[in-house]
Amino acid sequence: MIEGILLAIFAGLMLGLYALPEKFTKDFKYENTWSLFFLLTMFVVPIIASVTLIDGFSTIFSEMPTDILIKMGLASFLWGIGVMMWSKAINYIGLSLGFSLFIGTVILVGSLLPFIVEDLPPANKLTLILIGLFIVLIGIFANGKAGYARESAEKKEESTDSKSMTTGILIAVIGGLLATGFSYANAVGRPYLHDACQAQGNADWITAVAVMFPIFISGGLVMTAYFVWQLSAKKAWNDFKTPSFSKNFFLILVMAVFHYAASALFAFAAFKLGNSGNTVGYAIFNTSCVVTAIMSGIVTKEWINASAKARNFLYLGLACMVVGILFVAFGNGA
Numbered sequence: 001m002i003e004g005i006l007l008a009i010f011a012g013l014m015l016g017l018y019a020l021p022e023k024f025t026k027d028f029k030y031e032n033t034w035s036l037f038f039l040l041t042m043f044v045v046p047i048i049a050s051v052t053l054i055d056g057f058s059t060i061f062s063e064m065p066t067d068i069l070i071k072m073g074l075a076s077f078l079w080g081i082g083v084m085m086w087s088k089a090i091n092y093i094g095l096s097l098g099f100s101l102f103i104g105t106v107i108l109v110g111s112l113l114p115f116i117v118e119d120l121p122p123a124n125k126l127t128l129i130l131i132g133l134f135i136v137l138i139g140i141f142a143n144g145k146a147g148y149a150r151e152s153a154e155k156k157e158e159s160t161d162s163k164s165m166t167t168g169i170l171i172a173v174i175g176g177l178l179a180t181g182f183s184y185a186n187a188v189g190r191p192y193l194h195d196a197c198q199a200q201g202n203a204d205w206i207t208a209v210a211v212m213f214p215i216f217i218s219g220g221l222v223m224t225a226y227f228v229w230q231l232s233a234k235k236a237w238n239d240f241k242t243p244s245f246s247k248n249f250f251l252i253l254v255m256a257v258f259h260y261a262a263s264a265l266f267a268f269a270a271f272k273l274g275n276s277g278n279t280v281g282y283a284i285f286n287t288s289c290v291v292t293a294i295m296s297g298i299v300t301k302e303w304i305n306a307s308a309k310a311r312n313f314l315y316l317g318l319a320c321m322v323v324g325i326l327f328v329a330f331g332n333g334a
Contacts, residue, residue: 004271008273010265011262016289030088031230032248033252035227036240053206060196063196068188079181086102089172093147100290101143111183129327132330150303208266283328294314
C-alpha cells in the first residue's frame with residue numbers, strides 16, 4: 001500500500017516537471033517543440049523500451065485478444081487528442097494553471113472510469129473516494145477563478161486577448177475529459193498483459209512497460225497527423241534548421257523520457273495498490289503532478305504579476321486537491 005502511494009507520488013512529480021524544459025528552447029515555434037516531443041515520447045522511447053525490456057514481446061502482442069486491443073486503441077486515441085490539447089492549453093494559460101485544470105478534470109473523471117471495468121468497492125470505501133473527488137472538483141473551480149483573476153492583473157502590463165484565458169481553460173478541461181481514456185485503457189488492458197508478461201518470465205514491473213506500448217502508439221497516431229498538418233500550415237519545417245537544434249533536441253528528449261517514465265511508473269503503482277488501484281493511484285499520481293506543476297510555475301515567476309486574490313484562489317485550489325486526495329487514499333485503505 002505505502003509503496004504504491006510513494007510510486008504514484010514520484011510518478012506525478014516526474015509528470016509535473018516534464019514540460020518545464022520547453023521554457024528554455026530557442027528558435028522553435030510551438031509546432032516544432034511539440035511535434036518533436038510527441039514523436040519521441042509516443043514512438044521512439046516506448047518502442048525502444050518495450051522491445052529491449054519485454055521478454056517475449058512479439059508473442060505477448062501477437063496473441064493479445066482483438067477486443068482488448070480495440071478498446072485500448074480507441075481509448076488511447078482519445079487520450080492522444082487530450083494530451084495534444086493539454087500542450088496547447090499551457091501556451092494559453094501557463095504551466096501551473098494549465099496543469100491544474102487539465103489534471104483536475106482527469107482526476108475527477110479518470111478516477112471513476114476504472115469502475116466500468118472493475119467491480120465497485122464496498123460502500124464505505126466508495127463514499128470516502130467520492131467525497132475526495134468532490135473536494136478535488138472544488139479545487140478545479142478555485143484554479144479557474146485564479147486564472148481569471150490573474151488575467152485582470154496582467155492586462156495592466158501587456159495587451160492580452162480577452163478571450164485567451166477562457167479559450168485556454170476550455171481547451172484544458174475538454175482535453176482532460178478526453179485524456180481519461182488513458183485510465184480506461186490501462187484498466188482494460190492490464191489484466192491480460194500482466195498474465196502474458198508473467199507467462200514469459202518477466203518481472204512484475206515489466207507489465208507497466210507492456211501496457212504503455214499500445215497506449216502510446218495509438219495515442220501518437222492522432223498527434224502525428226495533427227502536427228504534420230500544423231508544420232505545413234505554419235511553414236515551420238524550416239525552423240528545425242537552427243543552431244540551437246542540438247540543445248533543443250536534448251531538452252525535448254528529457255521531456256519525452258520524463259513523460260513516458262511517469263506514465264509507466266503510474267501503471268506499476270496502480271498494480272501495487274491492489275483493489276481500486278487504478279482509481280486511487282490515478283488520483284494520487286495526477287494530484288502530485290498538479291502540486292509539482294504549480295510550484296514550478298511559481299518558481300519560474302508565472303504568477304509574479306498576479307494579484308493577491310489570484311494567488312489565494314490558486315493556493316485554495318491546491319489545498320482542496322491535496323485534501324481531496326487524502327480522502328481518496330484513506331478510502332482505499334479503509
